[in-house]
Amino acid sequence: MKLWEIAHARSGDKGNISNLSLIVYNPEDYKIIQEKVTPERVKQWLSKQVKGDVKRYELPQLGALNFVLQEALYGGVTSSTALDKHGKSLSSYLLEMEI
Template identity: 70%
Template sequence: MKLWEIAHSRTGDKGNISNISLIAYDMKDFELIKEKVTPEKVKDFFKDIVKSEVVRYELPNVGALNFVMYDALGGGVTRSLSLDKHGKSLSSYILEMEI
């Protein structure tokens, strides 16, 4: 199953840090997402861009996980040569993760 089947996502950035949220469409799927989408799996999934740690924060009352990925935007908006300097497309990409 792909994450997009049970969740949606939003991203944000600050400097060279990307922030990705995963929000379950249905609260009954939150535990599955929490079990399957670990910081280690997210770091491995984004291994080509994340050069430092991934920290996960849980928001159980809203059925969401928030991942903060350090050193993930090629130096940040003013330094990156990436076409997506803010990392907005990362929210779509994480939804392709197989769980």
């Protein structure tokens, strides 16, 4: 199953850091993403873009995981020449991950 089948995602940025939130539609699915969507898997999945550490924060009361991706925006919005300077497409790409 792909993540988009049980969750939606949001993204944000600050400098060269991208922030991705993964939120389940159904609270019963939180345990699945908690088990399957580890920082290591997210870093591997986004390895072409994320060069630094990936830290995960758990928000069980919201049915959400928040990932902070270091060195993910090619230097940051003001210095990047990337098409997606803010990394907004990273959340959509994360939803394509098979779990």
